[in-house]
Amino acid sequence: MAELEAGSISMAAGGGGRLRNALSGMLCAFALLLIGVLAFSIRLFSVIKYESVIHEFDPYFNYRVTQFLSKSGIYEFWNWFDDRTWYPLGRVIGGTVYPGLTLTAGTIWWLLNSLNIPLSVETVCVFTAPIFSANASWATYLLTKEAKGHGAGLMAATILAMVPSYISRSVAGSYDNEAVAIFALIFTFYLYVKTLNTGSLFYATLNALSYFYMVSFSSKMFRIATSFRKFFTLYCISAFQVCSWGGYTFIINLIPMHVLLCIVTGRYSSRLYVAYAPLVVLGTLLAALVPVVGFNAVLTSEHFASFLVFIILHVVALVYYIKGLLTPRLFKVAMTFVLTVGLALCLAVVAILAALVASSPTKGWSGRSLSLLDPTYASKYIPIIASVSEHQPPTWPSYFMAINVLAFLVPAGIISCFLPLSDASSFLVLYLVTSVYFSGVMVRLMLVLAPAVCILSGIALSEAFNVLTRSMKFQRPISDDTLPTAGDSTPGSSSTATITTSTKNANIKKEKMGTISKERSSKKSRKETELVGSSPVRPEKEEKLCVLPSEASAMGILFLIMLCGLYVIHCVWAAAEAYSAPSIVLTSRSHDGLHVYDDFRESYAWLRHNTEVDDKVASWWDYGYQTTAMANRTVIVDNNTWNNTHIATVGTAMSSPEKGAWEIFNSLDVKYVLVVFGG
Numbered sequence: 297m298a299e300l301e302a303g304s305i306s307m308a309a310g311g312g313g314r315l316r317n318a319l320s321g322m323l324c325a326f327a328l329l330l331i332g333v334l335a336f337s338i339r340l341f342s343v344i345k346y347e348s349v350i351h352e353f354d355p356y357f358n359y360r361v362t363q364f365l366s367k368s369g370i371y372e373f374w375n376w377f378d379d380r381t382w383y384p385l386g387r388v389i390g391g392t393v394y395p396g397l398t399l400t401a402g403t404i405w406w407l408l409n410s411l412n413i414p415l416s417v418e419t420v421c422v423f424t425a426p427i428f429s430a431n432a433s434w435a436t437y438l439l440t441k442e443a444k445g446h447g448a449g450l451m452a453a454t455i456l457a458m459v460p461s462y463i464s465r466s467v468a469g470s471y472d473n474e475a476v477a478i479f480a481l482i483f484t485f486y487l488y489v490k491t492l493n494t495g496s497l498f499y500a501t502l503n504a505l506s507y508f509y510m511v512s513f514s515s516k517m518f519r520i521a522t523s524f525r526k527f528f529t530l531y532c533i534s535a536f537q538v539c540s541w542g543g544y545t546f547i548i549n550l551i552p553m554h555v556l557l558c559i560v561t562g563r564y565s566s567r568l569y570v571a572y573a574p575l576v577v578l579g580t581l582l583a584a585l586v587p588v589v590g591f592n593a594v595l596t597s598e599h600f601a602s603f604l605v606f607i608i609l610h611v612v613a614l615v616y617y618i619k620g621l622l623t624p625r626l627f628k629v630a631m632t633f634v635l636t637v638g639l640a641l642c643l644a645v646v647a648i649l650a651a652l653v654a655s656s657p658t659k660g661w662s663g664r665s666l667s668l669l670d671p672t673y674a675s676k677y678i679p680i681i682a683s684v685s686e687h688q689p690p691t692w693p694s695y696f697m698a699i700n701v702l703a704f705l706v707p708a709g710i711i712s713c714f715l716p717l718s719d720a721s722s723f724l725v726l727y728l729v730t731s732v733y734f735s736g737v738m739v740r741l742m743l744v745l746a747p748a749v750c751i752l753s754g755i756a757l758s759e760a761f762n763v764l765t766r767s768m769k770f771q772r773p774i775s776d777d778t779l780p781t782a783g784d785s786t787p788g789s790s791s792t793a794t795i796t797t798s799t800k801n802a803n804i805k806k807e808k809m810g811t812i813s814k815e816r817s818s819k820k821s822r823k824e825t826e827l828v829g830s831s832p833v834r835p836e837k838e839e840k841l842c843v844l845p846s847e848a849s850a851m852g853i854l855f856l857i858m859l860c861g862l863y864v865i866h867c868v869w870a871a872a873e874a875y876s877a878p879s880i881v882l883t884s885r886s887h888d889g890l891h892v893y894d895d896f897r898e899s900y901a902w903l904r905h906n907t908e909v910d911d912k913v914a915s916w917w918d919y920g921y922q923t924t925a926m927a928n929r930t931v932i933v934d935n936n937t938w939n940n941t942h943i944a945t946v947g948t949a950m951s952s953p954e955k956g957a958w959e960i961f962n963s964l965d966v967k968y969v970l971v972v973f974g975g
Contacts, residue, residue: 320446327450328437332430335457338868339426339467341876348422348469351878353918353935355471356925358397359421361389365402366417373398374587380930381920382942383912383964391587392938396480397473400424425466425475432479433457436747436754439486442493443720444712444755447762452754458867461698461746464875474743477543480506482747484547485727488571489720495567497574504578507547544583545598546744550730551575552605554723559612563719569613576606600649607645611638671737680937690739697874698742700866701859702753709752712759724751760856767849880922899970900926907968914961915970916950917943923970932964 342351350359365373374390381387404427405420433453441449456462465474487503490496555572558564580602583593593599611634618630671689681687695703706728713721728748735745844852877883882893903913904927912930913923920934933943949960961969 324446324450328434328453331433331437331450331453331457334454335430335433336426338458338871339429339463341467341872342878343422343468345872345876346878346881348419349878349880350418350421350471351467351469351880352472353879353921355421355469357921357935358401358471358473359418360921360925361393361395361398362401362405362421363417364389365398366405370399380924380928381934381936382939383930383932385939385942387936387938392936394473394586394588397424397471397476400428400476401471421471422469425470425472426468428476428479429457429462429466432462432482432747435479435482435486436751439482439489440751440754442486442489443718443724443751444758448755448758450754451758452751455702455754455757455863456747456750458864458871459699459702459746459750460867460870460875461742461749463867463871464698465743467871467875469878478743478747481543481547481744485723488551488575489723491571492567492719492723495565495570497570500570500574501578503571504575504582507544507575507579508582543744546730546734548579548599548602550727552602553730554726555609556605557722557726558719559608563722564612564616568719569609572609573606576602595652597649603649604642604645607638607642611635611641614638680940680943686740687738689737690735690742694739694742697870699746699749701863702749705753705756706749708756708760709754712755713752724748724755728752757856757860760852764844764849764852764856767844768846768853770843896922897926903927903929903968911967912965913968913970914946914949914964914966916946916972919970919972929968932966 342349350356361373364376368376373395376389377386378389379386401417401420401424404424405415405417408415408420433456436456437449437453439449440452462478465472466478484503484506487499487506491499491503551572555568558568580593580599583589584591594603615631615634618634619627622630690698710725710728713725728745731741731745731748735742880896882895884891884893900922903923907913907927907929909928910930912932913927914932915923917933917935917937920931920936923929923931924934933939933946937943945960945964949957952960
């Protein structure tokens, strides 16, 4: 009977555990759904307050390319020569853009129309950024969960869904590369950390494909599928293969830095090898397939660090493998040989790479990369890059505007990552350190800093709430009539004992055990007694260390709730006021109400309806994309800024007297000049 009762109790406990896990999983899924809705809805202020319209300048080029892709198909896109830009030079679009955003939105549009949901290309482009903001929040949950658990993951995902730095680039209508790239960045990091924790080659392969998400795209996406099954398979394969942003070089340099850090600190394992080696091999091969990248994946200095760490990793792996086969004496000899050969090989590779880039005046680095490594480089050699406002160093108010109170939570998150330190938590700290440096060089890169800040702030808040709520849980109110007297030893009085009473009892037990151990003469029995006596005391010590007074716990919880409330208020204000107004529609407030100035769209509409199709329009390069997309007229320069000489020619014409300007514009067949003036 006793065995049957014990079996029934264990079955009941197992059933209760499964039910608890199922409920927690359902609550977690529901919370993630709400986080996705929050991330999507907070970015709709621009549509609610104004209308469904594309924002800024670069998004208009992306919108125009998406329109061409949806009408002509992927093969025409790869071979598209645009004669309406950079007249009379033109531009090869397929070989000079990162097409991930365009292909992603084109795929969404095609899928919706295949399901008989007739949305326009413009509508899909407007809402692409909010959709991928929800995806980025879910990816943040996955990444943080791998390092610090579900609670920290949910907190980090909630924070990222509202962070102003990310909202500034992902509001409805902000159809730019960063909208998709941040999701790809976080998801790549998640798969890398997942592979580190599991050592699974499956996740390592997905990691390489996710890296390809930042670099390339499969042209098979837009082939006509004869069945839904074929289309679904094709879409799933291609979903990991979207080129998104030139910032993919951040990934291929940050991960090697973490691998090298693990090797130097003695944390090498087979899981580290599986996480990194497939990424370098498959990722580089796939990256070279993208026309805009091509052989730059193996010939530019931005990628050399990954190859050098790849060699070092194999040398270390060989050393560990030999160590398991040889005796200690033979291992010393073999290790000397392996290290000598490995060092010689590394020096040879460095020499070859140095010879390849020696002929380049920038030593194989791009202008933007040199601007990050040397903040004064752009102002000296590439003034057109330095003239852009988003390439300027940020100020302290910019940080407060972008991350608000999260700046005060990040240090606590860093401390939490070291308690205890794991491969995943060390990667998060390294990600934060590098992104802080790059954001200090260029205000645009505060977007890369945002996920790291949100993750570490989520970890800090989760740990703080965990400690404070646990302290409240173990507190018991004590009144005078419930305190046990000196002679009271009834079971009823023992039930009202608090943590303080149990701690005193534990100390009494410890003293008794110490007295007994002193009376034992044998060392062996003394050791056994210490082991027996220490086991019930250790949990009491740990419980006492993690429990705070109830008043302090309540005040701490209230303070954190107020801090989160201030953060939410700031985020909603930033989304509704600071980042929702499209630059193409200007507004102002005066004593007689709100005034809307729609001069830009009216000017482009006038050009489209009152000029010839082949007329050329001269403007400063800022307005080139909008003129081509909205007026459908040929422009001399645009926002691609690939030809400084052509831009200098237009600048010379605009700063010259009328006669000189007329001669320059006439040589370029210009018939209309777009001039922005007024206040």
